[in-house]
Amino acid sequence: MAPIDPHSFTDSTHPLATHIALTLYVDFATSTIHGSALLTLPGPYSGPLSLDARSLTIHAVFEPHGSTPILFSLSPPDPIMGCHVTLSLSNQSSFLVLFSTSPSSSALQWLSPEQTFNKRCPFVYTQCQSIHARSVFPCQDTPAARVRYTCLLNLPRRLSAVMSARHLDRRSPLSHEAAALAPDHSSLWCSEERVVEEFVMDQPVPPYLFAFAAGELGFREVGPRTRVYAEAAPELLDGAAREFARTEEMIQQGERLFGPYEWERFDLLVLPPSFPYGGMENPRMVFLTPTVIKGDSSGAQVVAHELAHSWTGNLITNKTNDHFWLNEGFTTYAERRIVESVQGEDIAALNIGIGWRGLNEEMERFKDRMEFTKLKTNQEGVDPDDVYSQVPYEKGFQFLWRIERQIGRPAFDEFLKKYIATFKFQSIDTETFLDFLKANIPGIEKDVDLELWTEGTGIPPDAYEPVSNIYTKIVSLANEFKLGRMPREDEVADWQGQEWELYLENLPKSVEASQVLALDERYRLSESKDYEVKVGFLQLAISSKCRDYYGVVEKTLKEVGRMKYLRPLYTTLVQGPGKEEEKILAERVFAEARDCYHPIAQGVVASILAKHL
CATH class of the missing domain: 1.25.40.320 (Peptidase M1, leukotriene A4 hydrolase/aminopeptidase C-terminal domain)
Incomplete structure (x- = not known):
């Protein structure tokens, strides 16, 4: 076995799925999802195939039409990676997995009506970064594996859903769709009290960008390609719409700086206060904490960061979490360029200053684990949630800012556009970036110590505290x-x-x-x-x-x-x-x-x- 990712059982000798068709029955009464996942491979394959799963019950695996069972085994759970699912395929190019999630799924939060803003309806949402998609459905849960997907989401009729994908339809359930579910749950599919929301993601994305939320949702239009969603409370929706009123301007500045916006829409979902991050860059549907609604439009800077991910992170993705800085360092740099264009140099300087202080504080936090002050890390045997920090964001930003200062902003802007156009819809590592950098900026390694910046611990001496x-x-x-x-x-x-x-x-x-x-x-x-x-x-x-x-x-x-x-x-x-x-x-x-x-x-x-x- 040759793993391609220290946080996944995915094997480098196995084919990577190109498409997943999901059918999900959302059961608020038990805080579980009963579902099926039809995984499609690039071509027929014989031999073992590895998937990741955590807190999932795998009921059965079949050939595509559910007639012939496929043998599978499930390892004891690893405390970080979960369970290793091994399938035994025989000249198959697709297979159907029937499964149920657990109430302890690490990606899902189920909120009772009392825990929501309106206190009328339940709410559920996902957070799959870094390695939590495997607790929603079995998959090759590594950013090295980019996949297209469709999803049928069956939920109570009084609720609605959004997803990091294009919405196709909201309709009554169809009886033949229930056949994909475990028999104990298929009869529930077509209840008159249920509705199906249908979605499709036509572009290949890493599994951690799979996301959905379901609850009593409303929205406000804030631009030609942006809606703000939140719980259906006028004061919450109006406050969000005001805070993010300049979103279209930010998208246009992003396109000017980094090239075409490839995802068609840039919608925003303001989640309940329990959301664990400031924002999550799910394509087409960014998730946000309500704490970014500050009343002075400064919360839009979180939106600028998630928008910047549309180019750096979603289009070009780190191959594994060891190279997380490729997502977050580039995005922090891109965010500050967008903020500078829209809100001015002083505000951008404040952002850089706050980030500089945060970076120095992380050096103190990791003084006994200096490995995690590197840009390129070794996270084998380490839970990425435990070492999540500002280092990949702020040290990564400082590295790119150092290159910009060396070659000048016009030359660096040209380099960035070429970098994004070259690697879009790919997952890459630090070495790939450095090779591209040296090929396109000849001699840069003589002026900037690339090895010190990417593999050295601490803050390099040519990092730069902002001056304004x-x-x-x-x-x-x-x-x-x-x-x-x-x-x-x-x-x-x-x-x-x-x-x-x-x-x-x-x-x-x-x-x-x-x-x-x-x-x-x-x-x-x-x-x-x-x-x-x-x-x-x-x-x-x-x-x-x-x-x-x-x-x-x-x-x-x-x-x-x-x-x-x-x-x-x-x-x-x-x-x-x-x-x-x-x-x-x-x-x-x-x-x-x-x-x-x-x-x-x-x-x-x-x-x-x-x-x-």
Whole structure:
């Protein structure tokens, strides 16, 4: 066996599926999906074939029309990769797998009506990055395997669904479609209380970009190729529409910088607060946390990042998670170019400054595991969720920015367009990128230490802290706080969330509790609607043992599930000596809030507590 990915059982000697036809029955009563997956190979194949599965029950495997069974075996579960499904094929070019998910699926979050905004209907959504698609359906779950798919999604009629694919139809169920399901569930398919939503993805995508959500959804039109979806509440939809009103302008700037937008539509779905990320770049249907709706359009920068993935990540994908920087470093660079075009150089400089501080903090986080401060990593035997960080984003950005400074922006823009056109709809590794870089920018390896940047630990000496008037002013004011001077109101009168975020990131890790109280009394940072600001302030309060804010900390941990906020707050509570009261608080809050977090976030918080308690 020769695995092609340290996080997949997919074998390099086996053919990769080119198409998957999915039939999924969404059962809210049991928090499970009963389904079938018809996988098509490039041609007839005989021999063993490996698939990935996690928390799935495989009922049977058949030839395409369900008449002749195909032998299969299932390994004991690996704690990171799940189960190895081995099929025994005999001159077959396709096969049908019948399966059911588990309520413990790591990709799926099932929300009761009480956990939703309107509190009327249940809600379910997926989050498949990095290796969680295998907990929704059996597949070759590696970004090296790009696949087209169709999906029939059977759900309660009062709900609707969206998917990272083109919507074809919403109709009553057809009886012959139920034949693909396990017999115990096929009779339920054609209930009058059910409806089928039909989708197709015609372009080959890695499995982690498979996504759907179902619930009581509404939408607003915000551009010729963009709708904003959310739970059907006017205040939520209107707020999202205002926040993302300039989306079409961003798409046009992306096309100007990086070439044609290949995905036809760029729709947005604002999910419930439990969504564990800021955004997820699912093609045609970006998923977003509601915390990006800030009321000042600054949340659109998350949209700019997910939009940039339309070229770097979705069109060109990292071959394995060891090369994750190819997705996120390029996308962070592209995001900041889009932001600079739409919102100006000062805002882009703030983004870079916030990222620079974040990168330096990650060096401290990984000081005992410096492997994960590299761009090209070795993640064999490591859960990618455990080492998810800002390193591939910010160090990757810094690497590309270094190349831009070396050859000039016009030349780098030309290189980027050629890179995207050359490798679109492919999954590549770091070596492929470096070979292309050296071939198209002759001599670059003499001016930039490519090996140090991609395989070296830490931050290279030619990385660059941003320089701009606004950045310098904010850092200077933060330094003055260390000497006991708070900023005057006239100095911060025009500050929005990003300015405060950068200010807080540049403050000492802990100060006198009286200073924390005085800062909040003047500027009410603990009440900010911008969670970057609120969480930054609460970290300072915890580190300074200013216990006046522990009630706000608890409330925040219970109302959002975004890991960008959970990770620092729980870590600050439990890390370091003399934190017994804080550790008790962290354990209690997690026990009470756990069921409101997505399974991925549950795992991350549990590992933080296990490390420090």
